[in-house]
Amino acid sequence: MxxxxxxxxxxxxxxxxxxxxxxxxxxxxxxxxxxxxxxxxxxxxxxxxxxxxxxxxxxxxxxxxxxxxxxxxGEVALPPSTGDWRAEVTALLRGWRSAMLRHPWSAEVLGRPLLGPNVLARTEFLHAALVRAGFVGADLVAAAYALSNHVIGSALMQAGSGAAEEAAERSAADELLARRREEYPTLASRGHPSGNDWDDAFDRGLGFLLDGMAGNARP
Missing domain, CATH: 1.10.10.60 (Homeodomain-like)
Known part of the structure; x- marks a missing residue:
């Protein structure tokens, strides 16, 4: 129970x-x-x-x-209905990520059942937007999970260290990769993925997800 x-x-x-x-x-x-x-x-x-x-x-x-x-x-604004499911989902998830970054602990406690009115209202909004895009059944569940996990993962990683710690970790990682270039040639040539522009990385990743979903939607 x-x-x-x-x-x-x-x-x-x-x-x-x-x-x-x-x-x-x-x-x-x-x-x-x-x-x-x-x-x-x-x-x-x-x-x-x-x-x-x-x-x-x-x-x-x-x-x-x-x-x-x-x-x-409850701090996450429900976007206005525009008829553009992709724009609505993007606005909702950006707002959710911003709220989680204001309250970093929130990403750590998401394992319990989320049954509160604010959670349910936003979950309803997300699922309704995806249904309008043509997702049903297992595809709807998978799409919602993929988007939610992108938000949670991004917030967890960004909240994990401050700017000073992140810069130091990036420098140490790059030094390690330079010494072990033969083992990790791709990382060594492009730099360790830490220390990126978090907002840009989130938006690009979200774009990749939505592009893939748009190709599998059933309007």
Whole structure:
């Protein structure tokens, strides 16, 4: 049986502690310190309340993460319907990636069922756009997964290191490849793929995916 905060009736609280305030403080904590530092005790301390009071609103830390993650998806604007499925998908995925980069922890906690209203609304938008493009059945699932994985993978890789660390890693990688040119001739001649223009790489990769999908769509 799936255990999710979205499958239980919300327990209404009164000010000063409400679900909305819990979510806002949880997002702030996650942004500042990452998913590994989130505990119910630390969240309760930041809220100025006791763990018992917090547990009246949410059962587990997983509940908090699910609520916070759905709030992040709420930052992703739903593009206007234009009739151009490719433009709509591009706008949605760019917005999703930007939200994940503002909240790097979000890419690390996507393993749980995503059943919140903001997640479902954006998933519905993506699937509806792909259906209009002619994708059905297993092809629809594969197309949606491919696009989602492109966003998640791009955000994970970019969030993994800062600019200074990235430059140092690129320099060290290029030095290694120069010494071992015979083993890795292609990489040595073109440079290690780290340190690229992340936005350009994301858009180019998305373009490749959509080009392939357009050729397999069934209008």
């Amino acid at each position: 799936v255990d999710s905060v979205w499958l239980r009736e919300e327990r209404r609280g009164t000010a000063p502690l409400t679900r909305e305030r819990i979510v806002a403080e949880a997002v702030a904590l996650l942004d500042a310190e990452g998913a590994g530092r989130l505990t119910m005790r630390r969240l309760a301390e930041r809220l100025g309340t006791g763990s018992t009071t917090l547990y009246w609103h949410v059962d587990t830390k997983h509940d908090v993460v699910d609520l916070a993650l759905d709030a992040i998806f």
